[in-house]
Amino acid sequence: MKTVNFAILGCGKIGTRHADKINSTDYVRLTAVCDIIPERAKSLAEKHVCKYYTNLQDLLRDDNVDFINICTPSGLHARHSIECLEGGKNVLCEKPMALSVKDAETMVDVANKKNRLLYIVKQNRYNPPVKLVKQLIDEGKLGQPILCSINMFWNRNDQYYLSDPWRGKIDLDGGTIYTQASHFIDLMLMLLGKPKSVYSLMGTKNHDIEIEDTGIVSAEFENGAYGNLNFTTCATKKNFEGSITLIYSKGTIKIGGEYINTIEYFQVEGVDSYELEQSNNTANDYGTYRGSMSNHDQIFSDILTHYNNEKYNGKLVFGNEAIETIKFIEGAKRSAKHNTIIYF
Structure with missing residues (x-):
């Protein structure tokens, strides 16, 4: 190779x-x-x-x-x-x-x-619980999507925003929905498909920064499913929760923990048990705060395989797919600014 x-x-x-x-x-x-x-x-x-x-x-x-x-x-x-x-x-x-x-x-x-x-x-697409849920969806075992509810209750203290001159700046940071919540939006779009509309509220609640630190985003998808995202970097002292609850016609699953890294609830018709892929990766630890799961080694391994024209697992995200997250975020920010529903 x-x-x-x-x-x-x-x-x-x-x-x-x-x-x-x-x-x-x-x-x-x-x-x-x-x-x-x-x-x-x-x-x-x-x-x-x-x-x-x-x-x-x-x-x-x-x-x-x-x-x-x-x-x-x-x-x-x-x-x-x-x-x-x-x-x-x-x-x-x-x-x-x-x-x-x-x-x-x-x-x-x-x-x-x-x-x-x-x-x-x-x-985060490489998190074992996320991979399990995606497999169940692809196999048709969850049925039709009804609701996806996401909570991102994280902590980013003043030291975090002061640690680099670009953090918290509108032109270089973009906002919490870009820097932190985009991980979760990517997963919601991957699991539910193409959005039809979005409505959101965003504001700066507990930091002296140019960007929003808190928001609520609600969306309707073309397949009829609803999705909502509650996000903040105002949780006290440390990250509290990073979770995705999925309600489908044949199953209900909650991926939880601080970093969408555990299965907290699992009820799927016809599926009595499940086995999670073993992973030694943990959340990125930057001292004063903790980030998302550290699965970058799997990305590099997949790039190696794809670059060498060999079969890989298809989890790499190409630019043309990642644009969908940016479209969703741009729509959500426009909705918050103008207090209106944005249709895609």
Whole structure:
């Protein structure tokens, strides 16, 4: 199998996490890192024994790089992805892929024009409970979807928003619905399908920031199902809950825990028992807060398989699919701004 060489653009918290996962995956190698802060790039390069750059154009001239991981602030994802794609590199972009549908569509158009691969990180699709539910849906064992109810009650304290100058800023962060809740929206769309309409309320309740920290989103889907999302980063001291409750015509399941990583309730007609895939991955721990599940190694493994034209499990999220999450978020934010139902 041909080794795939990765470079990381953005050597902050998530870039460091990507580096660790790359070098723990067989036939995947970290060959370079890049950051505008020289000390940060040099430190990560020394840890992983690779080259470092402080200028993206220099990185793009490195012929040993197959993929560039975009790990910069959210508001720069589109610009950096487009530059890398136009420079002839394949791209793995952290979520959210962009802060507007227009930018997301441009990313996909450039990838197609340049015949490059564009993947978006959606690591929660690899959570064992999520994989189980998706399998049951695909096999028709849950019947017709009726309701999907999501709670994201997380904590992001003042230290979190002050830890990087881009956090909490509308142009670079985008909002809690982009930075944290987009994980859950991606799963709701994956499980329920295409949305028909959305109505939402959002506001800044307990932080001195430019973006919303709390929201309620309700949606109707083309198949008649309803979905709702309650999200906040105002939970006291630590993350409280990250859950998805699914009510289908033949089954009711709640995926719970702090990070949608356990099955809390399971009643499915004709299915007396289930077996979860074993996983050693835990939530990303950044010291003052904890993020989503750390399944990035599985993403890199799947990219390796797909890049080598071998059969893989189909869980990679390509740019043209990830756009649907951005469309939903853009509609939800427009609904909150104008206090009206938005139809897709």
